[in-house]
Amino acid sequence: MSSTPPLPPIDRSAFFFDFDGTLVDLAATPEGVTVSPSVVPLLTRLQALSGGALAVVSGRPLAALDAFLHPLVFAAAGSHGAERREPNGAVSRIGHGDARLAAMHTQLEGTVAAHEGLLLERKDVALAVHYRLAPTLGDVVRAAAEAAVAPYADTFTLQPGKMVVEIKPSGVDKGRAIDAFMAQAPFAGRTAVFLGDDLTDEKGFAVVNRLGGMSVKVGEGETLAPYRLATVTACIEWIESLVASAG
Numbered sequence: 655m656s657s658t659p660p661l662p663p664i665d666r667s668a669f670f671f672d673f674d675g676t677l678v679d680l681a682a683t684p685e686g687v688t689v690s691p692s693v694v695p696l697l698t699r700l701q702a703l704s705g706g707a708l709a710v711v712s713g714r715p716l717a718a719l720d721a722f723l724h725p726l727v728f729a730a731a732g733s734h735g736a737e738r739r740e741p742n743g744a745v746s747r748i749g750h751g752d753a754r755l756a757a758m759h760t761q762l763e764g765t766v767a768a769h770e771g772l773l774l775e776r777k778d779v780a781l782a783v784h785y786r787l788a789p790t791l792g793d794v795v796r797a798a799a800e801a802a803v804a805p806y807a808d809t810f811t812l813q814p815g816k817m818v819v820e821i822k823p824s825g826v827d828k829g830r831a832i833d834a835f836m837a838q839a840p841f842a843g844r845t846a847v848f849l850g851d852d853l854t855d856e857k858g859f860a861v862v863n864r865l866g867g868m869s870v871k872v873g874e875g876e877t878l879a880p881y882r883l884a885t886v887t888a889c890i891e892w893i894e895s896l897v898a899s900a901g
């Protein structure tokens with residue numbers, strides 16, 4: 655059974671936040687999410703209080719995270735870790751410009767065109783096929799994504815999520831992304847704290863648990879995280895309490 659997370663000491667913690675389902679409620683479409691007006695000021699304050707030891711670790715591309723969280727400037731892992739922005743601002747991308755992504759995109763366009771309600775999200779280094787508007791089509795989407803990735807299975811892999819099947823470069827996940835941040839300033843030497851809600855976050859929870867940190871599942875479902883917050887609202891309130899604890 656999981657319990658409500660305590661408020662960790664900010665000056666000794668490194669904070670990692672998932673985006674969808676953690677900082678914003680899920681919406682019918684990727685563009686449909688609304689960032690609560692309190693989120694950016696809270697993250698900005700927490701980033702300052704923690705000496706910059708704050709990163710967003712998401713399946714979204716960096717460009718989307720920047721648009722949603724403007725004007726916050728932050729370290730981040732996007733596209734499940736295939737894109738990275740280090741604390742010094744340096745950006746790296748695995749799979750950038752890879753023609754195989756374009757080929758998979760073209761193939762999946764056919765699937766999406768043939769089934770009402772499916773959405774194809776093209777990211778710089780990944781793809782996502784969404785079936786939230788057609789919930790009965792999960793098997794169709796999984797089969798289509800498996801077929802699309804099959805010729806390139808040495809380089810790309812599937813990432814299932816909430817009403818979505820994604821294709822991302824192999825060898826990247828949120829656990830590795832957090833591990834890499836924790837090896838460098840200003841994260842190194844601090845205790846990792848990670849809040850997330852989805853399957854892709856479980857890899858992050860595993861790493862945070864191994865490092866002796868605090869992992870927090872937002873919402874329902876089985877998880878490796880020992881702590882839980884019921885909703886995005888509860889997550890934002892927890893961050894509010896955390897920032898307030900600094901006085």
Ligand SMILES: O=P(O)(O)OC[C@H]1O[C@H](O[C@H]2O[C@H](CO)[C@@H](O)[C@H](O)[C@H]2O)[C@H](O)[C@@H](O)[C@@H]1O
Nearest residue numbers: 673674680681682683684712713714786816818
């Ligand atoms: O790692 P995250 O920050 O949680 O991002 C995971 C994926 O989130 C988005 O899809 C999810 O949220 C959409 C908006 O609420 C929702 O419509 C969809 O059903 C969810 O799967 C995003 O579109 C993906 O690119 C992210 O990888």
